């Protein structure tokens with residue numbers, strides 16, 4: 339199906355109607371809440387798995403938060419998202435309980451979905467139309483290739499932004515997000531990124547100790563994301579009538595212009611932890627990678643299945659980042675930081691002279707993040723993590739650029755001089771040839 343618009347009739351059919359009906363019944367709690375001027379209204383752009391989850395996290399993390407508008411390329415995605423939110427309203431939200439650790443959740447908030455058909459927007463300009471609603475915070479949960487454009491438009495319209503990670507797939511996009519971040523500061527708007535480990539209790543305890551010198555001088559760090567789920571992640575079978583664009587967007591992880599490849603899409607979390615421990619972005623990267631196994635990949639896109647990057651930080655410390663997505667291979671995901679007096683696993687412990695085992699709570703960092711973000715907006719001092727998440731994305735992009743070209747690359751050059759812009763010439767549901775797989779030593783550095 340090629341989706342360009344969603345009529346009121348289409349929206350009100352089937353599961354969307356049922357979902358909406360449940361969402362539209364005002365509870366006593368929300369009649370009371372409606373009189374509270376402190377209400378925060380959410381608009382969701384990109385109503386897939388994480389966007390839907392982020393909306394639920396936001397609603398559950400603070401009182402008087404409602405989802406009021408939705409935007410997506412496809413009507414079926416909005417219907418499915420409303421279906422999940424409806425299930426949560428009926429009590430399935432308690433299934434999220436395990437994610438929230440010891441935190442106290444007011445589950446009655448889960449009914450704060452106030453989306454009407456007039457506030458559901460479809461198509462490539464849906465992200466603009468939602469900005470005309472009274473939403474206060476726009477959640478950006480679409481594929482990362484659209485993120486810089488969506489962030490800029492939302493801030494231009496005076497909205498606070500929660501942008502899922504990564505926030506860019508190329509240096510042109512990363513530059514744009516850094517500019518947007520400055521713009522947000524000037525306008526007094528919040529900009530939060532989906533690198534939620536920054537709000538994790540154990541990570542804060544241990545990285546705080548690293549910054550306090552408990553492992554001595556940091557000499558090296560490593561991070562890894564070795565798994566196989568990316569192989570099948572959003573890998574849909576192509577349906578008759580789907581244009582190249584529709585196929586690529588529905589299977590977005592497999593196309594570099596949309597996902598940035600798995601080093602940018604997934605490993606960005608762990609690269610961000612490495613940057614955090616090191617106190618900023620690296621100065622150089624040299625990397626290798628390739629695609630060893632296509633047999634298990636249902637979608638033949640243009641991403642690699644393995645990467646290894648050696649970063650060098652300004653103090654000479656090395657950061658080793660590796661990412662693999664191949665079936666039937668060893669799995670591991672995490673980080674390590676090595677210093678002159680010890681070593682740290684930022685998720686749990688420090689070994690060496692100042693040994694330490696984290697024994698505090700492990701509450702869901704996304705939930706902590708949303709609670710603080712909303713509180714900061716209500717206090718009139720909105721949090722801005724734009725530069726942090728743009729730097730993490732750019733560090734991952736730098737590693738990919740080095741692996742694709744085979745060249746050692748300087749971070750400052752890539753961020754400020756590179757002209758690499760992966761976005762297609764136009765956004766419409768038509769033909770879109772797939773760029774060939776990068777070949778180190780042949781793919782040019784742009």
Ligand SMILES: NC(=O)c1ccc[n+]([C@@H]2O[C@H](COP(=O)([O-])OP(=O)(O)OC[C@H]3O[C@@H](n4cnc5c(N)ncnc54)[C@H](O)[C@@H]3O)[C@@H](O)[C@H]2O)c1
Pocket residue numbers: 383384385386387388389409410411412415461462464465479480481482484502503504532533534572587603
């Ligand atoms: N922070 C985390 O731990 C975490 C976890 C999972 C996913 N994510 C991030 O969330 C993002 C989405 O991942 P997902 O698994 O939810 O993907 P998804 O495919 O389930 O959702 C993406 C949605 O965006 C829609 N979309 C595509 N292009 C759009 C456009 N131009 N305008 C509006 N909507 C558009 C799609 O139709 C789809 O509904 C990714 O950036 C991913 O990295 C973050």
